[in-house]
Amino acid sequence: MLDLKFVRGNPQKVQEALASRGAKLSLTEFLRLDEQRREKLFTVEQMKNRRNVVSEEIGRLKKAGKDEPDMIVEMRDLSRSIKEKDEEIKEVEGRLQEILLDIPNIPHESVPVGADAADNQVVRQWGKPRDFGFAPRPHWEIGENLNILDFERGGKVTGARFCFYKGLGARLERAIISFMLDLHTGEHGYTEIFPPFMVNRDSMIGTGQLPKFAEDMFKIEGTEYYLIPTAEVPVTNLYRGEILDGGKLPISHCAYSACFRAEAGAAGRDTRGLIRLHQFNKVELVKFCKPEDSYAELEKLTGNAEKVLQLLGLPYRAVVLCTGDMGFSSAKTYDLEVWLPSYQDYKEISSCSNFGDFQARRAGIRYRNDKGKVELAHTLNGSGLAVGRTVAAIMENCQEADGTVTIPEVLRPYMGGLGKIG
RNA sequence: GGAGAGUUGGCCGAGUAGGUUGAAGGCGCUCGCCUGCUAAGCGAGUAUACGGGCAAAACCUGUAUCGAGGGUUCGAAUCCCUCACUCUCCGCCA
Numbered sequence: 001m002l003d004l005k006f007v008r009g010n011p012q013k014v015q016e017a018l019a020s021r022g023a024k025l026s027l028t029e030f031l032r033l034d035e036q037r038r039e040k041l042f043t044v045e046q047m048k049n050r051r052n053v054v055s056e057e058i059g060r061l062k063k064a065g066k067d068e069p070d071m072i073v074e075m076r077d078l079s080r081s082i083k084e085k086d087e088e089i090k091e092v093e094g095r096l097q098e099i100l101l102d103i104p105n106i107p108h109e110s111v112p113v114g115a116d117a118a119d120n121q122v123v124r125q126w127g128k129p130r131d132f133g134f135a136p137r138p139h140w141e142i143g144e145n146l147n148i149l150d151f152e153r154g155g156k157v158t159g160a161r162f163c164f165y166k167g168l169g170a171r172l173e174r175a176i177i178s179f180m181l182d183l184h185t186g187e188h189g190y191t192e193i194f195p196p197f198m199v200n201r202d203s204m205i206g207t208g209q210l211p212k213f214a215e216d217m218f219k220i221e222g223t224e225y226y227l228i229p230t231a232e233v234p235v236t237n238l239y240r241g242e243i244l245d246g247g248k249l250p251i252s253h254c255a256y257s258a259c260f261r262a263e264a265g266a267a268g269r270d271t272r273g274l275i276r277l278h279q280f281n282k283v284e285l286v287k288f289c290k291p292e293d294s295y296a297e298l299e300k301l302t303g304n305a306e307k308v309l310q311l312l313g314l315p316y317r318a319v320v321l322c323t324g325d326m327g328f329s330s331a332k333t334y335d336l337e338v339w340l341p342s343y344q345d346y347k348e349i350s351s352c353s354n355f356g357d358f359q360a361r362r363a364g365i366r367y368r369n370d371k372g373k374v375e376l377a378h379t380l381n382g383s384g385l386a387v388g389r390t391v392a393a394i395m396e397n398c399q400e401a402d403g404t405v406t407i408p409e410v411l412r413p414y415m416g417g418l419g420k421i422g
Numbered sequence: 423g424g425a426g427a428g429u430u431g432g433c434c435g436a437g438u439a440g441g442u443u444g445a446a447g448g449c450g451c452u453c454g455c456c457u458g459c460u461a462a463g464c465g466a467g468u469a470u471a472c473g474g475g476c477a478a479a480a481c482c483u484g485u486a487u488c489g490a491g492g493g494u495u496c497g498a499a500u501c502c503c504u505c506a507c508u509c510u511c512c513g514c515c516a
Contacts, residue, residue: 037473038472038473038474041472041473041474041485042473042474042484044485045472045473045474045484045485045486046474046484046485048484048485048486049484049485051496051497052485052497054496054497055441055496055497056441056442056497057496058441058496058497059441059442059496059497060441060442062441063441068496071496072495072496072497073496074496075496075497076495076496078496079495079496079497243432243469243470366470372452372468374469374470
């Protein structure tokens with residue numbers, strides 16, 4: 001959510017910034033409502049002031065044994081008018097809020113302007129796609145051949161875009177989760193969180209999934225709970241409505257969770273394998289920091305995610321998303337894309353974003369600065385990494401001609417010392 | 423799921439015959455004083471949001487907030503209703 005006062009003072013700037021990310025939006029309605037709100041608020045507050053003053057007077061008189069029926073009658077009318085006015089204000093505020101909640105974040109000035117993914121810029125490249133010397137197989141074939149992935153039964157037991165991991169496949173998934181959590185807690189200074197996998201509506205609004213993207217979410221029937229699309233939601237909302245101690249910032253959390261996505265707009269895309277499932281595992285990195293630190297923290301957080309890929313020996317590149325390709329809440333995003341031989345391309349495996357104060361304003365995440373003043377914190381998060389895609393990348397990049405998969409060194413302690421699958 | 427008790431400021435905790443209670447008192451914290459140091463002591467201050475004044479900060483001022491929402495009333499932390507959460511006992515359960 002943008003700052004109402006900022007939008008009021010800089011409508012032109014806001015409009016231009018949002019146009020750069022392809023969001024068409026007129027602020028005239030918004031500005032009109034804002035004007036109305038303040039006007040009505042001013043009136044009703046004066047009325048309330050009078051009511052308070054007179055009511056106090058009535059109390060005083062009553063104590064002195066005097067009745068003031070005229071005053072009470074006057075106040076009865078006044079209270080009725082206040083009630084009407086309050087309702088008008090509530091309506092205007094509701095509409096204002098609706099508009100405000102639907103406006104995406106303003107991109108940071110360092111973000112390249114562009115229309116879509118084609119305008120994203122590669123900022124770093126690490127490792128080289130391997131020269132196999134044989135025809136590499138896609139991971140879904142390797143997985144089925146080794147009997148460690150079972151998509152068919154996933155479809156039977158649940159439905160499309162669900163999968164069973166079996167045997168060493170399941171073990172590998174678990175090993176990766178443990179490896180990543182150990183790395184981030186042990187080397188990168190994150191505190192581990194194990195969050196609820198369902199959250200309430202306010203939390204979904206807090207991080208920006210609702211109200212705009214309801215169709216992407218799984219809602220639990222008969223409750224007000226949603227399955228989390230990422231641990232970002234529960235972990236960022238940990239401090240919703242709180243004022244944090246500025247001395248404790250930055251706060252860094254990492255969290256494993258299952259993630260649930262309806263993938264409403266993704267029909268026909270990535271239909272095979274582990275790349276796009278309704279349920280997948282992810283280790284998420286989340287930070288809360290002071291505004292002046294957030295862009296430096298974004299670089300660090302992205303580096304922490306990259307470290308995972310480097311230790312696994314997976315070729316990747318880091319891309320800065322252009323204005324037109326960024327997510328709704330983000331001010332700046334780096335995607336990490338891992339090399340996938342089956343795609344003959346780099347595929348997103350992590351997305352690291354600085355949200356500025358956008359989520360913090362929605363969620364009321366603030367801190368007290370050195371001067372004792374309360375300010376909005378900045379929030380960040382990134383995948384560190386998506387686990388299913390990591391499994392896919394390992395299976396494809398580390399496959400051998402005989403159909404086996406070599407396990408990266410760093411994972412072997414988590415695999416009971418095993419060096420390969422197959 | 424059944425029965426009961428609760429939800430007040432950073433924390434603890436008063437406040438139930440409705441009327442200067444945004445809220446006593448204590449703790450904590452900040453600043454000042456005092457003590458050779460430490461401990462203790464003394465004084466002052468210590469919520470947030472949104473309006474208005476203002477170019478703006480400081481500041482002044484108004485409104486709202488005692489779990490959330492609604493109701494009764496001239497006036498509600500105090501009365502009524504709905505919901506959420508917490509605790510205790512029972513049931514069930516990993």
